[in-house]
Amino acid sequence: MSQEVFIVLETIVMLFLVILSGLFLRKGKVLDKNSTTRLSKFVVDVAFPALVFTSMLESIDPQILAQSWYFPLAGIAILILSMIVAYILTPLFKIDTYPQRGSAAFSMGTPNWLFIPLPVAAALYGARGETIVLLVNAGALVAFWSVGVWMVRGYKPDLAMLRSIVLNPGLAATVLGIVVALVFPGAEVLLDPDVTDLTVFTGILSVVVQAIEFLGDVTVPLSMVVTGALLGGAGTKNLFGRGIIVISIFRLLLFPAVLIGLFYGASVFGLHFDRAVSMTLIIISAMPIAVTCSVVAEKYEGDEALVSKGIFITTLMSVLTVPLVVLLVQFLGL
Template sequence: MDFIPVVTSIFTLFILIGVGFVAFRMGYITRSGASGLSSLLVNVAIPCLILESMQVPLSEGLIYSMEMIVFIEIVVYVVSFIFAGIVPLLLHGSRFETGVLRFMLIFSNLGFMGYPVAYAMFGEASVFYVTLVNLPFGFLVFTVGVFLLRPDLARQPDIKRIVTPGLIASILGLVLLGTGLTIPSPINESISLLGSITTPLAMIVIGTFLAPLPFFEMLSDTRIWIISSIRLLAIPAVVFLLISPFVHDPLLLGIPVLLAAMPVAANTVLLSEEYGVNAELASKGVFISTLLSLVTIPLISIFLLP
């Protein structure tokens, strides 16, 4: 296998993060400007990306694959939730820091890194399966994910904070998937364009959150290294051991395990900022886990490819 496309995809992330880092240090983007961009991503770009990804025509093959993906993803999320329920409690932090660490363990960077890395490893057929795995992601991020970051919202529900554009887009996306309907042009083209800005803008925003932090502070937080190791190695290893006896299709086995091995989701930073929790901690998690994935993803692929 040629690992160059995989490594190229990961380095592309670092270049975009570097753009945000330099732009902040040069004064082109202020702290309030970064917060505004983050809000734009959470409330406009990501919902559009969700709507775009869930307009998939139903077929018998799709229904069977969806059934298998549902089974596999239940395993993935159960394993992730078990780790997320135990490990952050051992790392000692505030309530909101614990929520951020839990979010990191549960949600990986399926969007930007998932597609190109899976394509490099499994070819064009992987795009269909990556899309299936991505279907529940947006819904869970804007429901379970929000409550992880802000557990107080579960006890004192604020409808305006819970019924977000991301949640609305996820529900509409499920309706589109179930009915086979598509959004007409030119609205759909506009949605597609808005969704396409998610990856570059998200990485730039992460760079702006990293810019004020001392370099060694980014590397010295042992909690991030522990969380990253579990996110990148332990979770995919456990998932592989659990599902490999039952799933023999190389794509249905390999792609969910590979996506479970992706680094921390960029949404961790965006939602941490949106809901007023520790965006700096989230930024360190994205940075360190993405850096480590240069080594861990090729390592995981050894077990997934014949």
């Protein structure tokens, strides 16, 4: 087993086990519907924006952005194009009613673009891989909190909907983090726990930013616990229903196959990409549904049962599909 395959497997299995813990907590009545709803709101409105803001400070830099400006665009493209294609195709599989259609398209188009790929890319390609994932994250967040929320809500654009999207804490944190990072280059120093060389004001600011980072660190485990709890509340009936299988095939096989085809076609015509770039983007496209999709669907009155089941099944199936995608990329020499 190659190092790439092993790292991916290890991370996915860890993710799946934490989702199971949330399922058992709900079944054991440690969490009920009200506490799960409160937790999901906390994740969406507080923890995730905190994570987003500090990740922008860490990844966005004027010089790096000038050299790698296309990575945020890749993040936007991967999510928006996938969601639009999924939204168009879902009626063919009789997924055509609100809120199911929007939630299904949102799930199909939203891979776990950060929490699994970040440690994998960092382990494989060091700082280069980490930078790629974080810059893709900047664009993906914009798509997630705008088009993604619109998909889940399933409404035609109106002033109230646009206002709710613009004022969304996650999108606001993304924009604020990018602006602060660009206006104040070197702002990532505030994340350094050693404040002895800083001025009093900067030291206090650093402690505040580190507190925000610490708060954001709970996003990943809490999102997984909430996902399991939502699944426990929805039940496991129709866990392998047609809708879930369609979502899983699109999320795990179709979209990465399209991206592999694009990279392979480019290589045929003599356009070769850095291995770290091609492998990282393909790994992102092959990820299971992002765990935060369930808490967003729950908050914005989407079909959280469908999304939670989709996360559970795609995470389970990705133990097989993601290594196969990695092996295919290695075979094609991309």
